[in-house]
Amino acid sequence: xxxxxxxxTPPRVDIAIxxxxxxxxxxxxALAPLIRERGLxxxxxxxxxxxxxxxAPWQPSFDARASAIAAxxxxxxxxxxxxxxxxxxxxxxxxxxxxxxxxxxxTRLRAEELGSEALGQVIPNAWMGRVLHxxxxxxxxxxxxxxxxxxxxxxxxxxRLTLSDGARLEAGLxxxxxxxxxxxxxxxxxxxxxxxxxxxxxxxxxEMDRPHRGWAYERFTADGPIALLPLKGQAMELVWTHEAGHxxxxxxxxxxxxxxxxxxxxxxxxxxxRRVGRRHAYPLSLVTAKETTRPGLAxxxxxxxxxxxxxxxxxxxxxRGVMDLVGALxxxxxxxxxxxxxxxxxxxxxxxxxxxHDVIRFSDGLVRLFGLDSALLSHARAAGLVGLNLLGxxxxxxxxxxxxxQR
Ligand SMILES: Cc1cc2nc3c(=O)[nH]c(=O)nc-3n(C[C@H](O)[C@H](O)[C@H](O)COP(=O)(O)OP(=O)(O)OC[C@H]3O[C@@H](n4cnc5c(N)ncnc54)[C@H](O)[C@@H]3O)c2cc1C
Numbered sequence: 001x002x003x004x005x006x007x008x009t010p011p012r013v014d015i016a017i018x019x020x021x022x023x024x025x026x027x028x029x030a031l032a033p034l035i036r037e038r039g040l041x042x043x044x045x046x047x048x049x050x051x052x053x054x055x056a057p058w059q060p061s062f063d064a065r066a067s068a069i070a071a072x073x074x075x076x077x078x079x080x081x082x083x084x085x086x087x088x089x090x091x092x093x094x095x096x097x098x099x100x101x102x103x104x105x106x107t108r109l110r111a112e113e114l115g116s117e118a119l120g121q122v123i124p125n126a127w128m129g130r131v132l133h134x135x136x137x138x139x140x141x142x143x144x145x146x147x148x149x150x151x152x153x154x155x156x157x158x159x160r161l162t163l164s165d166g167a168r169l170e171a172g173l174x175x176x177x178x179x180x181x182x183x184x185x186x187x188x189x190x191x192x193x194x195x196x197x198x199x200x201x202x203x204x205x206x207e208m209d210r211p212h213r214g215w216a217y218e219r220f221t222a223d224g225p226i227a228l229l230p231l232k233g234q235a236m237e238l239v240w241t242h243e244a245g246h247x248x249x250x251x252x253x254x255x256x257x258x259x260x261x262x263x264x265x266x267x268x269x270x271x272x273x274r275r276v277g278r279r280h281a282y283p284l285s286l287v288t289a290k291e292t293t294r295p296g297l298a299x300x301x302x303x304x305x306x307x308x309x310x311x312x313x314x315x316x317x318x319x320r321g322v323m324d325l326v327g328a329l330x331x332x333x334x335x336x337x338x339x340x341x342x343x344x345x346x347x348x349x350x351x352x353x354x355x356x357h358d359v360i361r362f363s364d365g366l367v368r369l370f371g372l373d374s375a376l377l378s379h380a381r382a383a384g385l386v387g388l389n390l391l392g393x394x395x396x397x398x399x400x401x402x403x404x405x406q407r
Pocket of ligand 1: 018019020021022023024045046047048066067068069147148149177178179180181182184201203209235239282300301302305309312313314315316317
């Protein structure tokens with residue numbers, strides 16, 4: 001993108017999306033009908049360079065991170081015409097088994113009980129990125145990549161942005177989808193509430209000695225909760241939560257020793273662990289922005305709420321936000337309201353309703369209920385799990401929320 005000469009009025013777009021990660025890229029794709037049919041002008045600015053081989057044959061990486069996508073999100077992607085491509089590398093979750101090592105309590109959530117084929121789907125993040133960016137490349141939008149938004153300032157009717165590639169932009173609506181770590185939110189004076197969990201998620205792909213048949217597992221162990229999600233083929237995605245600091249020795253183990261420790265902690269329920277890919281560590285905290293909209297501004301995805309991954313809700317929640325924003329923009333265009341207008345943003349907030357608050361409370365509650373500590377609590381947890389298994393309606397509520405079909 002060419003530089004805007006100093007002093008000249010920067011080019012103006014209706015919407016600037018800062019960040020082309022999962023959320024910013026999903027929003028760009030979801031805006032396609034408004035771009036094509038209503039002439040909405042959109043710019044996406046992404047700091048990290050994209051891989052140049054978006055159309056090359058896919059080599060599933062044994063190392064990649066994957067996300068559990070709720071049934072509700074699958075419906076949204078289907079509506080956007082993206083599901084067929086996403087499904088190529090998706091694995092359905094047909095059953096979820098929640099248990100506690102060394103205790104009787106266990107609960108099973110079955111898709112068929114909810115009249116559904118799958119409780120959700122697990123998709124490698126890299127594949128989602130590739131599908132979303134392939135679609136973005138087909139759209140007539142302004143694409144700045146690699147380019148970092150360096151400054152953001154309120155200006156008449158929106159915000160003015162300066163980019164690391166020398167370009168300047170004005171946007172009626174700026175969507176902050178930068179993941180929340182760029183400092184832009186703070187520079188706008190938007191405060192966040194941050195509560196570190198003092199936990200670190202250790203992520204890796206693991207290969208099992210037998211087919212997973214669509215089972216996902218959440219197992220609470222003395223070494224921290226271990227989640228296994230089915231991936232396409234015989235591999236599973238491991239999310240092993242540790243007390244902060246305790247993950248370092250696990251990261252340093254040889255593959256063989258790591259697999260032995262994992263087997264000892266998890267048990268044999270899913271079979272024998274055969275191979276492990278590269279291990280990554282993510283410190284966990286609950287971060288929520290105190291403001292998610294201002295005139296001319298919407299804060300979305302991790303910039304608005306970074307959750308504990310225990311319930312796999314972060315992206316699913318963000319995608320519902322994306323769909324609500326597009327709904328509010330469309331309704332605003334019908335009424336003649338500009339994208340960044342107070343009316344559109346109030347409609348967006350109204351559509352979000354209690355969803356954001358409910359999901360944050362639900363995920364945070366699960367972390368606290370199944371905290372890593374207290375031996376005493378574990379009795380209550382086991383009792384809770386048994387109770388959950390007995391209490392059909394409560395269990396179904398949990399499953400429906402996990403599927404993203406209940407707000
Ligand atoms: C271990 C783990 C497991 C998870 N599992 C699940 C799951 O199973 N299901 C689920 O729903 N959610 C899950 N989540 C949550 C999910 O990963 C997040 O909700 C999602 O990644 C948020 O995407 P985002 O686009 O908001 O942020 P990010 O993915 O952080 O993307 C932000 C983008 O903005 C770009 N950027 C940053 N600053 C700038 C700037 N100044 N200018 C331009 N671009 C910029 C970055 O390069 C990046 O591409 C998990 C999270 C973790 C940590």
